[in-house]
Amino acid sequence: MFSRILIANRGEIALRVIRACHEMGIEAVAVYSEADRDTSYVKLADAAVCIGPAAAAKSYLNIPAIISAAEVTDVDAIHPGYGFLAENAHFAEICGECGIAFIGPSPAAMRKLGDKVAARKLAQDARVPLVPGSDGPVANEAEAVKIANKMGYPVMIKAAAGGGGRGMRVAHNDISLHKAFGAARAEAEAAFKNGTLYLEKYIVEPRHVEVQILADKAGNAVHLYERDCTIQRRHQKLIEESPCPVLDERTREELCKSALRLIKHADYHNAATVEFLLDKKKNYYFIEVNTRIQVEHPVTEMVTGQDLIKWQIKIAAGMPLELRQRDIQHRGVSIECRINAEDPNRNFTPSPGRITTFMVPGGPGVRVDTYLCQGAVISPYYDSMVSKVIVHQPTREEAIATMKRALREFQIEPIKTTIPICLEILSHNLYVKNQVDTSFIERHLTNT
Ligand code: MV4
DSSP states (O other): OOSEEEEOOOHHHHHHHHHHHHHTTOEEEEEEEGGGTTOHHHHHSSEEEEEEOSSGGGTTTOHHHHHHHHHHHTOSEEEOOSSTTTTOHHHHHHHHHTTOEESSOOHHHHHHHHSHHHHHHHHHHTTOOBOSBOSSOOOSHHHHHHHHHHHOSOEEEEETTOBTTBTOEEESSHHHHHHHHHHHHHHHHHHHSOOOEEEEEOOSSOEEEEEEEEEOTTSOEEEEEEEEEEEEETTEEEEEEESOTTOOHHHHHHHHHHHHHHHHHTTOOEEEEEEEEEOTTOOEEEEEEEOSOOTTHHHHHHHHOOOHHHHHHHHHTTOOOOOOGGGOOOOSEEEEEEEESEEGGGTTEEOOEEOSEEEOOOSTTEEEEEOOOTTOEEOTTSOSEEEEEEEEESSHHHHHHHHHHHHHHOEEESSOOSHHHHHHHHTOHHHHTTOOOTTHHHHHSTTO
16 A cells, blocks of 8 residues: 555645545645645645645646655655546656556546547447447538438537537537537637547437446446536536436446446546436436546445545555445435535626635534635635535435535635525425426526
C-alpha cells in the first residue's frame, strides 16, 4: 500500500481524499494556490506545497509544479479528484514516467473513452444500447444531412472530444443542420483543438442516469448501481439521487450490467461512470463514460455502504477488488444537493466572499461534505460549489423530508447560495412525483 499520496485538487474533494488517506494510515500531501493558503484541507494535510498563483492555469493545472511538489514530498501516488487534471491522459502518463502511481485509469483507457466516437464503438461491440447515430465521425455537411434524413429529425451534433454538454447542437431540419454543423465544428476546433463531429438522434426530454463501476487491475469489475442526475441547470447538476426513482428492478439490473460490460470491454481499471439517457418509455441509451470519481459519488456510498475513494486508492496500489457483485446491495434512498456560492436571483452569478456565519446541519441521516468553516473565504477563481449535503433514509419521501430539514438548518452568511432553489425543487410537485426531465429547471422554476 502507498505510504504518502499527493492530492492534485482543492476544496471539498481534497478534504474527502485526505479523510480516506487518514483512515487508511496514509499520509496526505495537499497542494494549494496562493488563494487557498488558509483553507481547512491545507491545515488537515500532513504536508502542503504552494504550487502557484490563484489562476488555475498557473496552479491546479500546472503539471510541472504539481510533479515537482510530488517529487519534493516523495509521494507514491497522486489522486487527481475531479475537474482540473482528472481526465488528462497526458498528466497520467507523466505521473507514470516519474514513477508516481496515478489514482485513476491508464492513459490509454482515458484516451479511448475520452474520444466519444471510440466510446460509442466500444459500447456497440459490448452490445450496450446506444443512441442511434452515425457510424463513426461525420466528415461534412452533406454526409450529416444524409444520415439525418435516414435517421429522422431532430438530431444532435456532438464533438468527439466534447462531453459534459460542450460543443453540442440540436438540428430539426436540413437547413438548421447545415448551419449548426459549421458552427459546431468551429466551436470544437477552438475548444478541444479537434473538430471531429458525430451525429446522434436527439432524445426528447430524457432523464440522465449513470452507473458507478469499480474495476481492478486483475480484471475484476463490479457495478455499484445507478445515480439519477436529471436535475441540472446548463449542464451543472444541482440534485442527484440513488437509486433512480423511475427504474423497475429488471431495467435497473439490465442497465447496470450493460455499463459493466462496456467497462470490462475497455480494459479499464479504477472508478468509472457510464452515462445513459433514459427516454419516456424507459429505454436507456449509452452516451459517454467519465473516467474520474464524480462530485455525486457520495449518494452511491450511502446506498451501498462502500467507500469509493478508498477503493480507488486500493485499486491503484494493485490490490484486488475484494467485492463480488452479489455482495453489493443498495439500501434505502440517498439524495445529494450541491450548495453553490451563486445568486439564483441574479442568474446564478458567483457570490464569493468571507463567511461570517457557518452552521452546518447534522442529525440522523445527514452527511455534509465541505471545506468551508467560519471565517473561510470563497474565492472567485474557482468553481462555485462550496458544499454538498447528502442524506440517506429508507424511502424517497423520508429522504426528501430530511433534506428539506437539513437545508433549512444550514446557515451560510453573508453570501448567496443555491439552498433556496434546492428547497424549491424538493417541494415541487413534479419532482416529488418523479415527473421531471433534464429541462425541468428551465421550464418550471422561477427566476431561472
Ligand atoms: C443528448 C441529449 C439528447 N439526445 N444526446 C448533455 C450533456 C452530455 N453529457 C450529453 N447531453 C445530452 N445529450 C442525445 N442524443 C440531451 C442531452 C442533454 C442533457 C443530458 C443530461 C442531462 C441534462 C441535459 C441537458 C441538456 C441536454
